[in-house]
Amino acid sequence: MGIILLEIILFWYADKKKRHTIKTQVVVNKADGQIICTSSTKGRRHDFKLFKGSKLKIDTKIRAVVDTGYVGIAKFHANFVIPVKCSEKRPLAMEDKVFNRRFQVSVS
Numbered sequence: 001m002g003i004i005l006l007e008i009i010l011f012w013y014a015d016k017k018k019r020h021t022i023k024t025q026v027v028v029n030k031a032d033g034q035i036i037c038t039s040s041t042k043g044r045r046h047d048f049k050l051f052k053g054s055k056l057k058i059d060t061k062i063r064a065v066v067d068t069g070y071v072g073i074a075k076f077h078a079n080f081v082i083p084v085k086c087s088e089k090r091p092l093a094m095e096d097k098v099f100n101r102r103f104q105v106s107v108s
Contacts, residue, residue: 015044025050030065048072065103 021043027036039054047069058064064080066073073080083103084096092100 019043023047023050025054027056052076 022040023043023045024038024040025047026038028034029036037054037056039050039056041050041053045053047067048071051070051073058077060077060079062079064073064077066080066082068083068085070080070082073082081103083100084092086092086096
């Protein structure tokens with residue numbers, strides 16, 4: 001019983017958070033706030049792996065608004081909006097900052 005319990009504890013342990021976590025993906029209709037689909041997994045799994053594992057098919061007419069954790073979504077869905085990421089070598093240009101602010105307002 002001690003070994004099984006240890007496996008369960010390690011399964012849900014997220015090294016980055018130093019806690020046992022669960023990651024949940026929620027797909028919501030922005031127009032009326034209706035929850036369309038949910039998917040959960042262990043906390044240390046990447047956002048995009050959770051998306052691929054859920055096998056969610058989004059109609060091409062629907063615009064998907066996602067965060068920077070879904071960088072590879074272009075292979076699965078063509079109509080999407082994702083904020084621009086910066087790096088140490090390439091800081092954000094002013095138009096990228098404006099786009100990210102508009103993106104932030106459109107999500108909330």
